[in-house]
Amino acid sequence: MGADAIQTNGHDQAKLTGGEEIQRLRCFVKNYEWGKLGPDSLVARLQEANLGGKVDAAVPHAEFWMGTHESGPSHVGFGSGQNEGSDNNKCMVTLKSWVLDNPDSLGSGVVGKWGCDLPFLFKVLSVTKALSIQAHPNKALAEKLHREEPLLYRDNNHKPEIALAVTPFQALCGFVSLKELKEVITNVPEITELVGSKAAGQIFKVNEHDEDVRVKSVVRLIFTQLMSASSSETKQVVSRMKIRLISETKHRELSDKEKLVLKLEEQYTGDIGVISAFFFNYVKLNPGEALYLDANEPHAYISGDCVECMAASDNVVRAGLTPKHRDVQTLCSMLTYKLGYPEILKGFPLTPYVTRYLPPFDEFEVDHCDLPRGKSTVFPAVPGPSVYLVIEGEGKLQTGSTQLLVSQGDVLFVPAHNEIHVTGESDVMKLYRAGVSSRFFQTL
Structure with missing residues (x-):
């Protein structure tokens, strides 16, 4: 090591020749109930290494946040203490505060476009139970939702994102093709029970040669009817669907989607999200593969560990597979209803x-x-x-x-x-x- 080198073991900073500093961050962990437990959770292992101390193996560790967002801010430490109880806590400032004091660290182009803040939020997710069926608003809708319901929608930013698989990772993402959707309506009679035969039958009146707007309007009609079904009726219909699928295992192999639906039913009994899963592409990522999600695209992460990056926002509109607030009307009205399998990114080599x-x-x-x-x-x-x-x-x-x-x-x-x-x-x-x-x- 040279004379100016610093061998750090905690939250020391590296002095750079340009007057700025590399900052070691202490990061924020979210313990949502869908997170993995104990050492199975990559998030838990990162928390132990990043903050010091042992995590509670009985507590789910779901998300590891790196950035400046107020819902889970990272901190910069001045000193060598690593443990939660150390005096280093007295010397902590948020990364956002540090950036405000050091705007040159962002570069003039970033400051000119996004102001004195980090424009992205970086995360690690460890998923053992399905996340909600959700979508993220575009900029205009985010501003409207934040203005009208600031306690539910915490900021006014859009939230496009990418999920990069660290372990085998499963998700629901985007609507299946028109051909597959017709097969779903034919083979899952419980959907027709909930939306009515008139609405369900509309799907057979359109084809791939029709105008895109007409096809999307039919999909929107059926999906909105489904997601708007009453709770009591949904519970009864989902229960009947479960009984039917289990019975059919006696004489045929269930499809991957049907097996997933039964798994979701165990996690969220009687939830409308269980049956609506049939509408979405079932995506299985290998480590190193990535899925990107633009605004207004429905998705739900199912299982695995991933690195996630997004515009600096925490806005989520949910409508199923969740005990949290549901905004069915907003979700169904905001979706693009684009059909077909999503693009999988494999990246390209830099070195x-x-x-x-x-x-x-x-x-x-x-x-x-x-x-x-x-x-x-x-x-x-x-x-x-x-x-x-x-x-x-x-x-x-x-x-x-x-x-x-x-x-x-x-x-x-x-x-x-x-x-x-x-x-x-x-x-x-x-x-x-x-x-x-x-x-x-x-x-x-």
Whole structure:
């Protein structure tokens, strides 16, 4: 190590030649009931490493937040204490406060577009029980919802997002094709029970050659009728569907979707989300594959661990598979009703060890780095901020004459205009970087 190197073991900062500092972040964890328990939860393992101390194995650990959003702000520490009860807590400021005091860390282009704040929110999710059937509003709707119901919709921003599988990851996403939807209406009689034969029959009056707007209007009609069914009738119909499917296992193999629906029924008995799952694509991601979700697209994560990045928002409109507030009318009115299987991103290589995922949104991109022992790679300097997360292994991070030792659970805020060299010092070091989309800077 050079004379200016800092070997850190907690929340020390690395002094950079440009006067800015790499900041080690202490991050926020959400304990939603759908999260994984104990050591099975990647979020729990990251929390232990990031904050110190043991987590309660009986408590679900669902989301690990990295960013400036007020619903789960990251903090910058000044000192070497790591434990929850250490005096280091007296020296903590939020990352947002630090950024406000150091606007140059964001770069002029980011400040000019989004102000003095991080435009993206970075997360890790550990899912063992299905999340709600939901969608995120576009900017105009987010502003309207926040203005009218600020306690439910906490900010006025849109929330496009990407989910990158760390382990095998399952989700429902977007409406199935018209052909599949006709098969669903034919083979799932309980849907017709809830929406009525007149509404259900409309699907057979349209085909792939019809105008897109006509097809979407029919899908919207049927889906809205379904999601608006009364609670008592829904419980009875879902129960009958469960009995039918279990009975049919005696003489045929159920489809993957039917097996999923039975699993959802165990988790959310009598919920309308159970039967509406038939309307959505059942997506299974392998590690390294990603799913991106634009505004107004329905989805529900089912199981697995993922890295997630999104515009800095916490706005969610829910309508099923949840004990939380449901806004069925808003959800059904906001959806695009686009049909067909979603695009799966596999990323593209930047170096032999770094893969980039670049969804069509200005606010963010995600890089994934798998680095074997003794191998090195470079993250070029960019004109915006980055957040680096180590989820496995350990290594060395260098910028200029400064080096930091990093390991699982370390989260680093790297200001704009810093080239980062990373070297692996374990069998494999797994690192993720979130930053503002490189496409955004090309337009400046």
